[in-house]
Amino acid sequence: MNKRTLLSLAVLIGSALALNAQTFQEGFFLRNYARAYQYNPAQITHHFIGGVQYNSTSHNNVGASSFLYPTADGGLITAFNSAISADTFLGSLPENSRMRDDIHANLVSYGFFAGGAFHTVDLNVRGGYNVSVPKELFAFVKLGMETGSRNFSNLNVGGSVMAELAYGYARQVTPWLSVGARAKLLLPIMGGRYDIPRMNMTINGEQVALDYRGELYLTNRLTQIGTNEEGYLDLRNLSQKLDLDWLPSGAGLAVDLGLVFTPAEGLTISASVLDLGGVYWFFGNRAMSSGVATFEGLENVSMAQLNKTALKDMALDVGNKFLQVLRPVASQDKWQWESLPLQANLGVKYELPFWRKLAVGATGRYLNSLGLPYWDARFGLEINPWKWLDVTANFGTGARGLVFGTAVEFKFHHFRLYGGLQNGFGGTIPDTSTPLKPNFHVFTVGLTYDL
């Protein structure tokens, strides 16, 4: 199963459903970036219509270099190769290895002035997945266990896709202050997650016991999973919902709030909080797995059996016993509230009075992403040598170490094409964007048209 399939599956079966607010932070420095209100709803830009903007964020607190190790002869081995010590491998892992990838596609935007205010409308699609694996699980697979207990709790995987309709309002209230707000109506299309709040394995010499609880939350607007006679979810018993009443799988509301100060000519101070709110999900496919599976070994095996099939039978028996505990039993559908990860931004930039084409500044951000909070602080430069070109770059530090970012915007007639990248240091696996170190990576590209 390749990475793409795994990723698709992860998205399909659900996730911590709250997706990050994805903003083009470098856009704060670009002088004529039309969608700057997405970073701070108080940012008044210009009359425009926007085409697609693609924005992806990958955030992980463990890098691929914890799992892959180059060898002296030019090869590459995994952390589970016996040449890699447990101390080296496990020492490089956090208590929970987490990864989340979000994609935010802005399908269309429109910004206009009316009634002395700047108004914006956006139609977006958000999607993403996340995975969290406890270190204890890696320790068990790497080292094994003679006796004792291991706690693999808090393993989960989830994902979601939702549509977003946003309306923004910004007004210049004084010559040096503008305020703004943006309301977002969130319409979940599909989502779900599988949480394992309890998974304890105990080996005491006479018995292997697995105390397990798994919880499946999955929307059912596209597909309803049926059950078998015993009440277990049965993936062979799916009913498609092709009629038009299949959307949404709940509803959500969030607001962005912002202030922009311009206390002096060329100086801009920006403060915003994004995604205050959440989504009320309807999980029509819900199931629980719970129980204790035990294995005590063979039972009264005869000498003849020992010579033949006893061990194979034993393996099958173990598998069946444990599968019985893992199988999800359908339970009552449920509405559940999930808050969006709150993001707070602070930025300042100053166009140098002796050469206004050059600006310097700084940004700071805090993202309250569940289980994977993030912050960074950056120093930035921006240069706008010609009207058709605007370039910015920044450098700083954050929760995942040193970070940098860069962006560029081209203007051609009324079109503005822009793109940018935020990344950390440490490199990636060739031909993939998989980071080797813990990383926060944002890639943005988009197009607008000035009206």
Added chain:
Amino acid sequence: MKKYFYLLFFPLVLWACENKAYDTENLNKEVTLFEKEISIPVGNMGPFTLEDILNTEKLKGIKDMLGDVLKTDSEGYLKADAEENFWLISAYEVALNAPDLTQPFDYKAGSKGTAPSGLASLLAAMGFGCGEQKVTLCLTSPLREAFKMNTTCNLSCMNLRTYQPSYSESVSLDPEIPSGASSYVLKEFVLPDDVSDMPSEIEFADVVFHLPANLPDKIRSSRISNFTFYMGYTGYITAGSNVSLPINDFIIKFNIPLESFTFSDAQLSMNLVSTLPLDVTLSNLRVMRAGDPTEQNDNIEISQNVVVKGGSLEKPAVTPVTFQLKAKEGVLADFGGIKANIAISSAPGFAKTRLSLKESVSVQSATATLRGGLTIFDHE
């Protein structure tokens, strides 16, 4: 495309570029799991009864050898059972010795002894004992008229390991044998509990028949014309106190697919629960090859000298036992079974305990601890 985009604008992007050392084209997918140790409960095996053990290839010969004389009672206890018409005296020949057939006369038949076949020697050689022994001596008369006789019955036991007499009993009899008696019981010896040796000699000594006149006319028929002395013996086989039964090169075959794994060290711990009233010592343990269980695998060392203590059905003995398997080089592989020399000896305190085919050895709470990891090779 994205790469070119990065490179276009800022040298810093280079810092975030691909690291060729991590090119997954060169990835070796060999992994070793549970490399410190993993412990798996193996559970309970058996009980392996004495009958199961005697049915194994190696011991089948012994079972066949004993089969003629050893029986089992309804509860499965091993029983020695022997009977023999050991002395036949023709009435016609006796009549030839009569001085005057028209007159009653005495006939001195002499003495004759026997023993319960070669069973005593066999069991004694192995060191087993006997208990609850009973010897029945009978006479079948060929005459249609009662008669009297005199004799002395002697029974003696000898320890065949030391050749010292261990028990003797003698009794004088002068019974009147009824007319046409068939298997008339002359004497029934019930041996004391502390006698574990089987009778080495049972003798009718100085037999004298007091016969009637006209003896030939009193003979029942030409087919029943002998004075027939019969000996019947029963006794239960006990563990004894001197059992010494070596069984060399006993093979226990296993079908464990160790070749699929790369464990270098394995430990198998268990409680051996024995109701056999015998101690069993395993020595000179060797690991045999998977393809040919008669060939030894010298690369695997196995722990030595395991003693399984004996017990009884009422009081099973529990012996914790640990086997260690260790590869001298590489991993544990090519494992087809274990060959061992087995020494069966009497368990102290259980000399008088009867042997039963239902007595058994069972493995309880067995746990396998495997070290060295489970390696899954990169076959690509």
